[in-house]
Amino acid sequence: EVQLVQSGAEVKKPGESLKISCKGSGYSFTSYWIAWVRLMPEKGLEWMGMIYPGVSETRYSPSFQGQVTISADESITTAYLQWSSLKASDTAMYYCARHSGTGYTYPFDYWGQGTLVTVSS
């Protein structure tokens, strides 16, 4: 069974760093792109970027380029989303999601359960 299991909710202060995770299982982790998607109230879903774990190739949305870093460790079948300096505006739910095929142009068929990040002083 394909599963993406994300790390738990986080409460951080502005300026702090954070790395959240998404562990894949039940499939060939290195063969499928994994994306990160932000959900903010009243803004809907936003695609942040994605990674191909097999070669750690990444793509970023211009809106998030330079604001976050996406990485993966294939030895533990885990993808990551990290911030070096959080802002209050980063408060949101973050999802990881897997492409439904092994290529570049596929929708997302499996999603993590979401990680709620709260940034507040």
Add this chain to the structure above:
Amino acid sequence: EIVLTQSPGTLSLSPGERATLSCRASQSVTNNYLAWYQQKPGQAPRLLIYGASRRETGIPDRFSGSGSGTDFTLTISRLEPEDFVVYYCQQYDNSPRTFGQGTKVEIK
């Protein structure tokens, strides 16, 4: 960047009625690389339709997708109580991938 505009923002209907949701793209989505997702409160989105009209495995046949180029439609033939949630379209044709802003289907 392909901008997707969903309409209406909110659709008020009764159970058993037909729902028609629209997704318009700012430029042509080649190969019909357009998907629809359903999101219930507190849950991750669920893939309903891909390739504009192909139903994902396990999705009830009351959900159907149509359209091509810049205009796409999700139709729910007869609304069930669990269908009154939020729906998003997404293009996976080029980068950055983009989502529409969502349509909320609410009980009238």
